[in-house]
Amino acid sequence: MSGRKKADEKNQIFLTYNPKKQFGYINKKVKSETDIEIIKSSYKDNPMLSPEYISLLEGLKEQSSDFYKIFTLGEYASSDGLIYGNIKIIACYPEDIEYTIYGLDFGYNNPCALVKVDF
Secondary structure (H helix, E strand, C coil): CCCCCCCCCCCCCCCCCCCCCCCCHHHHHHHHCCCCCCCCCCHHHCCCCCHHHHHHHHHHHHHCHHHHHHHHCCCCCCCCCCCCCCCCCCCCCCCCCCCEEEEEECCCCCCCEEEEEEC
């Protein structure tokens, strides 16, 4: 093998990834190319998967709808771990706080978390 490309051979790269952000860097770069073919597949297209692994993938639906969309269906979703997606970030912390409450999540599926909420 000479290591040289023959005249009738095409340069090829196979890229596989689980989509996360629809407008992320990889997706923008790949979809802007004109001489590529995008093949979308999911676990349903792989006849070699064991029933146990299929069960594990389908179980993601009960744990995280975002993980299920990304890793099971090959769809876009945000897996940033946000419970609420409609948050508002403010420039400075308000001074007129009436009361404070705390919430504790013992972390059955994810790490434990303590949150402080001021009203």
